[in-house]
Amino acid sequence: MAQAELEQEQTETMTVRESIRQALREELEHDEDVYIIGEDVGAFGGVLEVTGNLYEEFGEERVRDTPIAEAGIIGAATGAAATGTRPVAELMFSDFTGVAMEQIMNQMAKMRYMFGGKTDMPVTVRTTEGGGMGAASQHSGTIHSWISHFPGLKAVAPGTAAAAKGLTKAAIRSDDPVFVFENKMIYEQQGEVPTDVEYTIPIGEAAVEREGEDVTVVGTQRLVGEALDVAESLSGDVSVEVIDPRSLYPLDTDTIVESVKKTGRMVVADESPLSYGTHAEIIARAQEEAFFSLDAPIQRVGTPDTHMPFSTPLEQEVLPGGEDVKDAIRRIT
Amino acid sequence: MSTHRDPRDRVQVLDEDGGVREGATVPDIDEDSLTEMYREMRLARHFDRRAVSLQRQGRMGTYPPLSGQEAAQVGSAMALADEDWIFPSYREHAAAHVRGVGLDSTLRYWMGDERGNDPDDANVFPVAVPIATQILHATGAAWAADLTGDDAAFLCYFGDGATSEGDFHEGLNFAGVFDVPAVFFCNNNQWAISVPRERQSASATLAQKAHAYGFEGVLVDGMDPLAVYQVTSDAVSKAKDPGPAGDDAPGRATRPTLIEAIQYRFGAHTTADDPSVYRDDDEVERWKRKDPIPRLEAYLRERGILDDESVDAIGESVESEVASAIDAAERTERPAPAEMFDHVHAERTERLDEQAAHLERLRERYGDEELLE
Ligand SMILES: Cc1ncc(C[n+]2csc(CCOP(=O)(O)OP(=O)(O)O)c2C)c(N)n1
Ligand SMILES: [Mg+2]
Numbered sequence: 075m076a077q078a079e080l081e082q083e084q085t086e087t088m089t090v091r092e093s094i095r096q097a098l099r100e101e102l103e104h105d106e107d108v109y110i111i112g113e114d115v116g117a118f119g120g121v122l123e124v125t126g127n128l129y130e131e132f133g134e135e136r137v138r139d140t141p142i143a144e145a146g147i148i149g150a151a152t153g154a155a156a157t158g159t160r161p162v163a164e165l166m167f168s169d170f171t172g173v174a175m176e177q178i179m180n181q182m183a184k185m186r187y188m189f190g191g192k193t194d195m196p197v198t199v200r201t202t203e204g205g206g207m208g209a210a211s212q213h214s215g216t217i218h219s220w221i222s223h224f225p226g227l228k229a230v231a232p233g234t235a236a237a238a239k240g241l242t243k244a245a246i247r248s249d250d251p252v253f254v255f256e257n258k259m260i261y262e263q264q265g266e267v268p269t270d271v272e273y274t275i276p277i278g279e280a281a282v283e284r285e286g287e288d289v290t291v292v293g294t295q296r297l298v299g300e301a302l303d304v305a306e307s308l309s310g311d312v313s314v315e316v317i318d319p320r321s322l323y324p325l326d327t328d329t330i331v332e333s334v335k336k337t338g339r340m341v342v343a344d345e346s347p348l349s350y351g352t353h354a355e356i357i358a359r360a361q362e363e364a365f366f367s368l369d370a371p372i373q374r375v376g377t378p379d380t381h382m383p384f385s386t387p388l389e390q391e392v393l394p395g396g397e398d399v400k401d402a403i404r405r406i407t
Numbered sequence: 408m409s410t411h412r413d414p415r416d417r418v419q420v421l422d423e424d425g426g427v428r429e430g431a432t433v434p435d436i437d438e439d440s441l442t443e444m445y446r447e448m449r450l451a452r453h454f455d456r457r458a459v460s461l462q463r464q465g466r467m468g469t470y471p472p473l474s475g476q477e478a479a480q481v482g483s484a485m486a487l488a489d490e491d492w493i494f495p496s497y498r499e500h501a502a503a504h505v506r507g508v509g510l511d512s513t514l515r516y517w518m519g520d521e522r523g524n525d526p527d528d529a530n531v532f533p534v535a536v537p538i539a540t541q542i543l544h545a546t547g548a549a550w551a552a553d554l555t556g557d558d559a560a561f562l563c564y565f566g567d568g569a570t571s572e573g574d575f576h577e578g579l580n581f582a583g584v585f586d587v588p589a590v591f592f593c594n595n596n597q598w599a600i601s602v603p604r605e606r607q608s609a610s611a612t613l614a615q616k617a618h619a620y621g622f623e624g625v626l627v628d629g630m631d632p633l634a635v636y637q638v639t640s641d642a643v644s645k646a647k648d649p650g651p652a653g654d655d656a657p658g659r660a661t662r663p664t665l666i667e668a669i670q671y672r673f674g675a676h677t678t679a680d681d682p683s684v685y686r687d688d689d690e691v692e693r694w695k696r697k698d699p700i701p702r703l704e705a706y707l708r709e710r711g712i713l714d715d716e717s718v719d720a721i722g723e724s725v726e727s728e729v730a731s732a733i734d735a736a737e738r739t740e741r742p743a744p745a746e747m748f749d750h751v752h753a754e755r756t757e758r759l760d761e762q763a764a765h766l767e768r769l770r771e772r773y774g775d776e777e778l779l780e
Contacts, residue, residue: 107555109554135554140581140584141577141580141581141584143577143580143581145543145573145574145577146543146546146574146577146578146580146581148543149540149542149543149544149546149547149574149577149578150543150544150546150547150550150578150581151547152543152544152547153494153532153543153544153545153546153547153548153549153550153551154547154548154550154551155547156532156544156548157492157548157551157552158551158555159551159554159555161547161551176537176540176574177540177543177574180537180540181537181540181543181544185533186750186751186752186753187521187750187751188521188524188533188534189521189524189525189533189750190520190521190522190523190524190525190750191525191749191750192524192525192527194753225751226751226752228752248753249753250752250753278756278757324756324757324758325758327757327758
């Protein structure tokens, strides 16, 4: 969350994991139609410990373990949302989204449209993304470009603890299906998080996390923090502006375009594979509206078009990080 | 509540001539409702004929006919209360009508207008063409009702072919584990397009699959509206108020039921299909002897509930209802081009606004005629 915004709020320091759990807790308290479903989200507290003790706090009706059935989770949530409740479904790893894809792209995404507008679809799907845990290719994917591609769905991907809370709450309160993509390597990352229970971040609003003059870095998830570190290390040499789009769909094009018009240079850093994805979309929009302000080719930092290797040294090689962002900045400044 | 049923025993009330079978219990339905049941089936049959002909004349798109399947749809839908819900596939036009969806809405949908899926307060989910997907929605909605304390049952229709899909398994498994107030109603019409029932599953009946999920499976003559009504009523009461825990019979103490209604589709899978390629006329003729409409008519005439005069009057009223539905559907204004951007989200995103504005500029510049060229 941008510094200026944060200064107006009462805050508390906490990790991304705690901020998401706090968002879930507040929404369970705020609205009795909200409930959590997923695999091992109950007494176990989630495989990455996000739901934690919510089961003890709210009971098994509100925090419910389901059979291992991803299509089942998404399909049941779709039916439950169409008749008026607000399920929050967890897909343990985003890599398992494919199992539920029919229910996501043809059912959840299109239900409002197929109903001629006569229903809301207030489902939240939380899922984890990203490499770095040595978890091999089937538990390390970054698939958010996929979900952002289907009309009818919304997708958010927080890079800070504040954004994690604000976006999770906004997702739960939204009458549209919203996917919340949590990068698993930043669960322990700390940040200032507003304590106001009414605090939400509008879906579709980017944050300028650091202002700068020479180059714009649009970074997502883990790469927001890494880009901020790079910006700091280059200060006095290159003035770097860092933007966290926070929402991938809808995307806050205006904030990005405005920044590029000012700096004339852009790097897009996102952990998804480089081809046909999030980088391309952000870049296409920037050049549509800021082409004549560009002073250099736009750079992208992401995962090459290969799978996440099991071997830790290879995984570290494949994963995009701060050094890659720095190199990209160096290429154009 | 009924006694336990074995999923291999087919529940039947009427024989092929409309007589009551020996030992069968006739469900308790008043005379007006029996007449309504008959009229709904006649209406569905006539509607079906007219819909196919509209498609042939180019006045409607592809249409999935239901002739032969009226008893399963009408008998089951009549067993529901207002607060209950149905989750149709694409063939349940008759069930939807019983729920209160106008025939004009159904026609509008198949003429290509999602607003036809917008039946106010009928508690009908949208037509589901992707096979078996609606099963999970029914399970989820039933589950949600349980959480919010709504006293409703959730009845989901699907075909024999749908039982092969993963969503069938996941939906029924969830329903059993969470013991939700759902009724799964399988319209086993013997064919999934060109693939016969025995190629979908080596299971002796589809109803018996229920036991694997921990609830009751019931086999019923789906061309006998009284039998269908009876088993559906029982399933709905059990969904709302299950038997005492500890009842030993398989699935008696849990709320969901899987009903397999044996029936036959007399016509093509859809107007885009030619069934003569995969099945012979003899088979069709054999099943036509079980036609539900003459069966119920004979039963009602025998009891003095119908006579020549009332049957003719019903025939006339059915024709005029269908004619005015067609008229109403064809008179409905087509959706305006800009509406293609509505209902993607709760509110249009900025991006969609821009795309809508772009379309408007094109329309102003070139006009609709030229754009549609
Ligand atoms: C997921 C999916 N796969 C395939 C199809 C194509 N398809 C449409 S209807 C149909 C047959 C379905 O048979 P059944 O479930 O028995 O229902 P019936 O049409 O006989 O009522 C198929 C394969 C589809 N619509 N959706
Ligand atoms: Mg079939």
